[in-house]
Each structure stands twice: as C-alpha cells, then as structure tokens.
Amino acid sequence: MRLTAVSRTFGTGPGAVTALDKVTLGFGEGSFTAVMGASGSGKSTLLQCAAGLERPTAGTVTVAGTDLSRLRESALTRLRRETIGFVFQSYNLLPALTAEQNVGLPLRLAGRRPNARAVRAALDAVGLLDRARHRPAELSGGQQQRVAIARALVAAPRVLFADEPTGALDSASSRTVLDILRTLVDEHGQTIIMVTHDPVAAAHADRVVFLADGRVSGTLVPPDAPTIATHLTTLESPTATTALHAGSPNADSAHADAQEGAARAAAAQPQPAPAPVARPDVARADTTRTDTARADAQAGAARVDVGRADAVRADTARADAQAGAARADTVRADTVRADAVRADAQAGAVRVDVGRASSVVGEAGC
Ligand SMILES: Nc1ncnc2c1ncn2[C@@H]1O[C@H](COP(=O)(O)OP(=O)(O)OP(=O)(O)O)[C@@H](O)[C@H]1O
Numbered sequence: 001m002r003l004t005a006v007s008r009t010f011g012t013g014p015g016a017v018t019a020l021d022k023v024t025l026g027f028g029e030g031s032f033t034a035v036m037g038a039s040g041s042g043k044s045t046l047l048q049c050a051a052g053l054e055r056p057t058a059g060t061v062t063v064a065g066t067d068l069s070r071l072r073e074s075a076l077t078r079l080r081r082e083t084i085g086f087v088f089q090s091y092n093l094l095p096a097l098t099a100e101q102n103v104g105l106p107l108r109l110a111g112r113r114p115n116a117r118a119v120r121a122a123l124d125a126v127g128l129l130d131r132a133r134h135r136p137a138e139l140s141g142g143q144q145q146r147v148a149i150a151r152a153l154v155a156a157p158r159v160l161f162a163d164e165p166t167g168a169l170d171s172a173s174s175r176t177v178l179d180i181l182r183t184l185v186d187e188h189g190q191t192i193i194m195v196t197h198d199p200v201a202a203a204h205a206d207r208v209v210f211l212a213d214g215r216v217s218g219t220l221v222p223p224d225a226p227t228i229a230t231h232l233t234t235l236e237s238p239t240a241t242t243a244l245h246a247g248s249p250n251a252d253s254a255h256a257d258a259q260e261g262a263a264r265a266a267a268a269q270p271q272p273a274p275a276p277v278a279r280p281d282v283a284r285a286d287t288t289r290t291d292t293a294r295a296d297a298q299a300g301a302a303r304v305d306v307g308r309a310d311a312v313r314a315d316t317a318r319a320d321a322q323a324g325a326a327r328a329d330t331v332r333a334d335t336v337r338a339d340a341v342r343a344d345a346q347a348g349a350v351r352v353d354v355g356r357a358s359s360v361v362g363e364a365g366c
C-alpha cells in the first residue's frame, strides 16, 4: 500500500482546512505502522484516505497495486470489502446482534451468507469463541473491541486499519488488544496501520510515523516508548520544528521494504515549517468536534443502500427467530435495521454505487 503526495482539504475559501498536505508513505506487506501526532494533525484523515473511506483532494492511494482514485464508487466498495478491515475506537458493534452475528455482518452486507467457520476462526483469533452468543452489553469494553477486530478480520483483509483501537480501554485490555494485533502481524503476515496517542501502544509497531499539521514530520524505526514520548513532546511544543529520528539501518532493513525505505527517505527530507496562518482552524476546530459529528459528516458523503439493509434486517430477524433469542417483530427488526444503517454508515462499510441510485433513498446517519 502506498500514498503518494496525498492531500485532503475540507471546505473552501478562507475557512478551508488542510487536513493532509502532500503525504507520501509506503506500507510494506506484513508491516505494523503506528501513526501519531497531536489532535487535529490529520491521523484519522490519513487512515480514511488510505482505506478508501475518504477521497483525497490530490495525490494517489495504491492498495495491492490498484490506484483507488481510478475506481468508481461501486468498485471502491468492492475493493474495500475484500481487502480492507477497519477498527474504530468506539467499536461500532450493533447492540441487538450477538458477537458472532456482528462478526458476520460484513459478509451479509456484501450479500454473502456468513461462513460459520470463518466467523468462528475470527472470534478464535481474538480469544472470544466462548462469547460467540453474547451481545455487546454482555461484554467488557476490551471484549467488544476484540469482537470489532474479529469483524474487521472476517473477510481476510490485506490491510487492517485501526483508529485508536485502545483509546477507550484500560491498560490490561489495551495490552490484550495490542498483543492480538502484534500476533496477527508476526504469525499471519497481516499489514496493520494503527493510529494511537499512546507511546506504549505505538511501541508495539515496527515503525511510528509522526504527523504535524497534516504532514509527515518524522518516523521512528524501531520505536520504543520513551523515545516516542520524547518525540511527541517535541512535536507538541509551540516552537517545535520537524525534528526527525532516523531508525538504525539494521532495524530499518529488517522491517521496511523498498517502498517503505523510499517513503522514509521522502519523509526524512527536511519539511518546511507549517505556515500557521494557513491553517488557523486546525487545532481549534478539532477541540469542538465530537466523534459523532465527524461520523455524521462522513456519513453525509455516504449513501446507504436501503435494499441491502433490508436484506440484513430480514436475515437478522430470521437468525434471531431461529436462535430463539429474540422475536422478529417489526419493532425489533426496525431497530436492527436502523442500527445497521447507522453503524454501517459510520464505518463507511457500505458505500453504494451511485449507479444503483434507484435504491438509494437517504443519507446515512439521518
Ligand atoms: N469531515 C470534515 N469536515 C471538516 N473538517 C474536518 C473533517 N474531518 C476532519 N476535519 C479537520 O481536519 C483536521 C484533521 O482531522 P483528523 O480527524 O484527521 O485529526 P486527528 O489527527 O485524527 O485528531 P484526533 O487525535 O483528535 O482524532 C482537523 O482540523 C479536523 O477538524
């Protein structure tokens, strides 16, 4: 996966915010990268552009050799379903569904019948086979996040993105989640890109990429928590320039492929100090923005395939009735459908081919 000169601007005119500014980065197969930086520095935007959930304003994103900017919405949706998994800080599980039903949801949304073996394998990978029949309210936060990871893994994605996956967890649960991510990389060659504010979490990665004002301000290979913390302090100080910490050559070659090496070299070029007047709103806007607001804004761009959601509702209602766990009454089914639509829009997992406009009846999040 590679990002080349990727920029993303929100809004126009004097109020425009440049969330990403010509970011060039490579992510080798089977590598684990942590992305760090101050609030509002563009980390989530970077992840969403890389995952095809946001379209960059400029530049290209290449996943498994495919340039995402050349894909129409339907092809992008397909590629995302087949090659990308996404884990959010707030889990985004559907409360009415059991753990295994939540894990099988991406398959249902792709119009496939969830393969029980694949669902169980994904739950097993996160150590939750024994909680398969539990609903989210019956699980701890750490367990819910592990279900969310299993859901992201069920379609065997080439790349797993995680946006602050341990942000809502206590330190013990965080460690469990981070160990699972590390194991996925070491034992299954999974490629992972994870945003985190926590130096200890970032130290589980092979490399840390630091963002400041939408630009790559440095990389650290291999990362260790104290050095990461020191670097973050530098970044957050008002007089911070774009100090860089280069990794040792040995560790570097152990972890980085040619792409990464090139990207690191590019990142290691001294970057001009950010122009403060160009982005006056970056920090301020961020402090007033909630996750919900952001999800709504994203969702504004996504259209929901209600036909698909109906299929999910029908399937879910049937499964519930079969399991005797719930009555497939209209109220329940409507709740499930509304939840599915909302969570899915948030997750950006359902984007609909505009060509299927006849079945598109609303905007997500509404
Ligand atoms: N949909 C949007 N509309 C307008 N501005 C946006 C949108 N998404 C992000 N931004 C702006 O882009 C900048 C980068 O946002 P982003 O969410 O990528 O930051 P972040 O580094 O993930 O921050 P945090 O650590 O707080 O999650 C912020 O100033 C934010 O306000």
Ligand SMILES: [Mg+2]
Pocket (backbone or CB within 6 Å): 043, 044, 045, 163
């Ligand atoms: Mg963020």
